[in-house]
Amino acid sequence: LRSPKLSPSTRAKIAHGAGTLAWSQGDYAAARTLYKEGLSISRKLGDKKAVVLALNNLGLIASDQGDHPTARRLYEEGLAISRELDDKQSLGLLLNNLGNEVWFEGDLARARTLYEESVALDRELGDRRGIALGLINVGMLATEQGDYAQAQACHEEGLAIGRELGDKFCISRALSSLAVVALKQGDHTGAAALTRESLAMGHELGDKRGIAERLEELAGALCKQDQVDSAYAARLLGTADALRQAIGAPPTPTEHSEYERTLSVIKARLGDAALDEALQEGRDMPLDEAIASALG
Numbered sequence: 001l002r003s004p005k006l007s008p009s010t011r012a013k014i015a016h017g018a019g020t021l022a023w024s025q026g027d028y029a030a031a032r033t034l035y036k037e038g039l040s041i042s043r044k045l046g047d048k049k050a051v052v053l054a055l056n057n058l059g060l061i062a063s064d065q066g067d068h069p070t071a072r073r074l075y076e077e078g079l080a081i082s083r084e085l086d087d088k089q090s091l092g093l094l095l096n097n098l099g100n101e102v103w104f105e106g107d108l109a110r111a112r113t114l115y116e117e118s119v120a121l122d123r124e125l126g127d128r129r130g131i132a133l134g135l136i137n138v139g140m141l142a143t144e145q146g147d148y149a150q151a152q153a154c155h156e157e158g159l160a161i162g163r164e165l166g167d168k169f170c171i172s173r174a175l176s177s178l179a180v181v182a183l184k185q186g187d188h189t190g191a192a193a194l195t196r197e198s199l200a201m202g203h204e205l206g207d208k209r210g211i212a213e214r215l216e217e218l219a220g221a222l223c224k225q226d227q228v229d230s231a232y233a234a235r236l237l238g239t240a241d242a243l244r245q246a247i248g249a250p251p252t253p254t255e256h257s258e259y260e261r262t263l264s265v266i267k268a269r270l271g272d273a274a275l276d277e278a279l280q281e282g283r284d285m286p287l288d289e290a291i292a293s294a295l296g
Contacts, residue, residue, distance in 0.1 A: 009045060009047065009050075012038045012047070015034045016034075016035070016050075019033075019038065019057060020057065023061060025207075026208030026247035027247070028247060031057075036054075038050070042054055051078075052078045052082050056078050058074050059075045063100060065249060066249075068101050068105070076098065078094045079091065079094045088124065088125055089121075089130070091121055092125065092130050095115075095117050096114070099111045099112075099115045099118065103141065104252060115134055115137045115138045115141065116138060118130070129161075129165060129167055131161060132158040133170060133173070135155070136154065136155060136174055138154045139177055139181075140180070142154060143181055144254065148181055148184060152178070155174050155177045158170060159175065159178065162174055168201050169205060172210060173210075175198035176194070176198040176213065176214060179192075179195040179198065183220065183224065188224040191221040192222060195218045195221055196218065196296070199215070199294060199295065202214055208246075208247050208249075209244075211243060211287070212240040212244045212247075214294075215237070215239055215240040215291075215294060216237060216255065217258075218236055218294055219240075219262050219266075220258055220262040222236075223265045223266060230269040230270050232278075234266050235281050235282035236290070236294060237259070237262065237263065238281060239282040239285055239287065239290040
């Protein structure tokens, strides 16, 4: 990035690529620094499309780290520029991400509208990855609202597109979302199997936030089964806790609620002392060892 032989536009592109790699691996500090550098260069160049991309990426980091007001502000700034440019691809991406923030604020109806507008734009453009990710979000919202038939259909379409593209991130997200639908409908064994499949793919990608989410979801699925090692489920939560702490990625409101429900079930079975001991064991366990154990 510091080489005098590189043009400003090339430096901005390198900063974006390196930032995305850092973000995908949960290194939010490095990703933020790189994206901010790219944003600064792009603003000086007057490259509005690159500015929109950097704003979106900085919004993703803010959202992952629980700073939802900042994420929303960044997305809305990007949306305003995208509308000015009539850049439908960026619009679809930003509408989808803004939908997440609106959902976190509790406005499910507007979140659905934003997600559906995003999917419609992506279908118009033929953006298959955008369609898949948008459908997964529509499906997750449908699950939250108890419409499991729509959720299943959205996730299955998203999964099919992900497999068609060979996009492991989309596949992992779709599998984990299908696992939640299965869990809500009482298929606890199926939910655990889908979660493990998603976890394996997330581990392969180095998606640390996704790994933490899957460990929490697996603990929740296991706790619904009649015969379960509650201390083992608690250790999964402990590992997820440590990983979230390490990368600075707190749970979303929905994830936090699910975590507390799972923790309550385990606490009722183990008691305070045994629960605390198992959680600490999970926090102390090397991540690769914990994942290998979870995958069985």
